[in-house]
Amino acid sequence: MEPFVQLEGVVAPLDAVNVDTDMIIPAVYLKSIERTGFGPNLFDRYRYNEDGSENLDFILNQGPYRSSKILVSGPNFGCGSSREHAPWALEDFGIRCIIAPSFADIFFNNCFKNGLLPLILPETDVRRIMDKAKDNPGFEITVDLEAKQVRDGDEEIVVDFEVDDFRRYCLLNGLDDIGLTLQHEDAIAAFEARQV
Amino acid sequence: MAARTMFEKIWDAHVVHEEPGQPSLIYIDLHLVHEVTSPQAFDGLRMAGRKVRRPDLTVATADHNTPTWELTRPIEDQISKAQLDALDRNAAEFGLPFYYDRFSENQGIVHVIGPDLGYTLPGKTVVCGDSHTSTHGALGCFAVGIGTSEVEHVLATQTLRQFKPRTMEVRVDGQLPNGVSAKDVILGIIGHIGVNGGTGHVIEYTGEAIRGLSMDGRMTVCNMSIEGGARAGMIAPDDTTFDYVRTRPYAPKGAELEALIEQWRQLPTDAGASYDHTVVINASDLSPFVTWGTKPDMVVPITGQVPDPNSFETTAEREAAERALEYMGLEPNQRIEDIKIDRIFLGACTNARIDDLRAAANVIRGRQVNSDVYAMVVPGSARVKAQAEAEGLDQVFKDAGFDWRVAGCSMCLGMNPDILDPGQRCASTSNRNFEGRQGKGGRTHLVSPEMAAAAAIAGHFVDVRDF
Numbered sequence: 001m002e003p004f005v006q007l008e009g010v011v012a013p014l015d016a017v018n019v020d021t022d023m024i025i026p027a028v029y030l031k032s033i034e035r036t037g038f039g040p041n042l043f044d045r046y047r048y049n050e051d052g053s054e055n056l057d058f059i060l061n062q063g064p065y066r067s068s069k070i071l072v073s074g075p076n077f078g079c080g081s082s083r084e085h086a087p088w089a090l091e092d093f094g095i096r097c098i099i100a101p102s103f104a105d106i107f108f109n110n111c112f113k114n115g116l117l118p119l120i121l122p123e124t125d126v127r128r129i130m131d132k133a134k135d136n137p138g139f140e141i142t143v144d145l146e147a148k149q150v151r152d153g154d155e156e157i158v159v160d161f162e163v164d165d166f167r168r169y170c171l172l173n174g175l176d177d178i179g180l181t182l183q184h185e186d187a188i189a190a191f192e193a194r195q196v
Numbered sequence: 197m198a199a200r201t202m203f204e205k206i207w208d209a210h211v212v213h214e215e216p217g218q219p220s221l222i223y224i225d226l227h228l229v230h231e232v233t234s235p236q237a238f239d240g241l242r243m244a245g246r247k248v249r250r251p252d253l254t255v256a257t258a259d260h261n262t263p264t265w266e267l268t269r270p271i272e273d274q275i276s277k278a279q280l281d282a283l284d285r286n287a288a289e290f291g292l293p294f295y296y297d298r299f300s301e302n303q304g305i306v307h308v309i310g311p312d313l314g315y316t317l318p319g320k321t322v323v324c325g326d327s328h329t330s331t332h333g334a335l336g337c338f339a340v341g342i343g344t345s346e347v348e349h350v351l352a353t354q355t356l357r358q359f360k361p362r363t364m365e366v367r368v369d370g371q372l373p374n375g376v377s378a379k380d381v382i383l384g385i386i387g388h389i390g391v392n393g394g395t396g397h398v399i400e401y402t403g404e405a406i407r408g409l410s411m412d413g414r415m416t417v418c419n420m421s422i423e424g425g426a427r428a429g430m431i432a433p434d435d436t437t438f439d440y441v442r443t444r445p446y447a448p449k450g451a452e453l454e455a456l457i458e459q460w461r462q463l464p465t466d467a468g469a470s471y472d473h474t475v476v477i478n479a480s481d482l483s484p485f486v487t488w489g490t491k492p493d494m495v496v497p498i499t500g501q502v503p504d505p506n507s508f509e510t511t512a513e514r515e516a517a518e519r520a521l522e523y524m525g526l527e528p529n530q531r532i533e534d535i536k537i538d539r540i541f542l543g544a545c546t547n548a549r550i551d552d553l554r555a556a557a558n559v560i561r562g563r564q565v566n567s568d569v570y571a572m573v574v575p576g577s578a579r580v581k582a583q584a585e586a587e588g589l590d591q592v593f594k595d596a597g598f599d600w601r602v603a604g605c606s607m608c609l610g611m612n613p614d615i616l617d618p619g620q621r622c623a624s625t626s627n628r629n630f631e632g633r634q635g636k637g638g639r640t641h642l643v644s645p646e647m648a649a650a651a652a653i654a655g656h657f658v659d660v661r662d663f
Contacts, residue, residue, distance in 0.1 A: 017512050018391055018491055022630040027609040031261065031275040033235035033282045045632045074512065076392040079425065080630060082233065082327040084343035105395060105427050106327055106341055113345035164359075166218045177345070178244070181353045184221055187213045188355055191223050
């Protein structure tokens, strides 16, 4: 897994509450047996018109937002299904950080397993970033996981954040969970022995 | 020992390893696998040279992609077929003894077959790469939906890393009024707590109304816990649960089972144990519900009206309501009973068990589906289908003009050929009314099986209590 230490990039404002996993990637695109290649179908129902052409009203189809690395959105982002295809599609598009006031549990967890940072910030800070990103297409911020800080170029926005230490450690080092767990092989075997 | 909730008892009994500041390592008793969220996990095992640690605790089936037309007709979508073929190959390569492919008599929606076959039991920890795994908590177990990375983790280690969730009691006091079903209970609860009301929590449903539900009804309630944002839902096991388990084909039998039942009687939450939150709902306040919007908490009684977005307090709520009404093609203050329906979907892990089919059949018996409506029934499993056919329910549905299908997830999520056309309006017994969930531009209203059946006959929503 690619470590997540510091991410600098364009912020795409997706100003909506309860963005669900069917919006992020509809079920019809979950048929692949690969982990990659879902990016073109990210927000498929909104990014494309009936004839398959791009919907230019959708944020990710506009100018500098096409190369967004960070998405900022409303509360309860990622609600709905457990499909890991949602973070896979975001990552495949190029987005490695989602900033929102709150996230749905399974989506939140799935992000960390794929080197993505779902970053919870207070609603007022989310709003400041959202508004500045809307007013300034191409607006960039730095998400510094090492320093636990989000800041923009002119340092008008500087927000310190909290993230669980263990998850941060895994992201910073790009650690795979299974390897960590297998260090406890003895404990697992002992548990199984007690069950019989 | 201090008084504990049922969730805490199950959690404590499954901790393999704990360290401060880290997620706990929890042992998993039952891992359910389906074709959509598993291929990448098996690939991961293959690349790392790992095996499935406990094939004997792993149950797999094909449900999401499977067409619901007759089994003799081949799968036309080659990408779907490739995903189903991948599960065939993975089950063989990794030696899964309990794999039910689309031709198996035990095949069905993973959340229908787990309990029905007797794999899901009280006190267990259950996972599946599917958010509706919360269903299984109806038997008094801790059942959570996980992503594909975690599927791989469980396959490799039979454990899951989890931060301990908080607990929430949702108590439904009093008896359910006539005509109010388990689906209405959970729609009412979600309308009350909101789509993120349960985030970070395990919900335990308690109270007289919950105790009075059948196992199938309890599964309907727990199924939609995730729609309230909860990690899991659960209901304390009691004689209803034990009687259910006694008749499951692969559950323990005889003296072994009776000994287990004595242990399971210790599972319910101790008197004096406390939850992090408690929500109380009076059963008398519940009625048949219909969702009007594009999130499951956008719900009103059948006797109500589509809300006016201006009636909401916050800007975000108003904007969400406006957008939902535009998507759904509805007007503020329109009476719910005046909304006409194009399609009926009776199915999904929420409401495709035998009780659901019986309840719907009772509503339509001797009546005809409205000429403007296309209605289909998709039983939750091959066993449910066979049981319904043995009771003659298939004939009741067919006589009324319903299409009688083969088991699968079907139009709940629009992954197989069963989808809505843009603009079509559907009364659906499934669990999600998200934009485009049942097909691009499709409009979904969540209802109970009884309400869906009544709408099929009337051609519009109708109060099943007056029907």
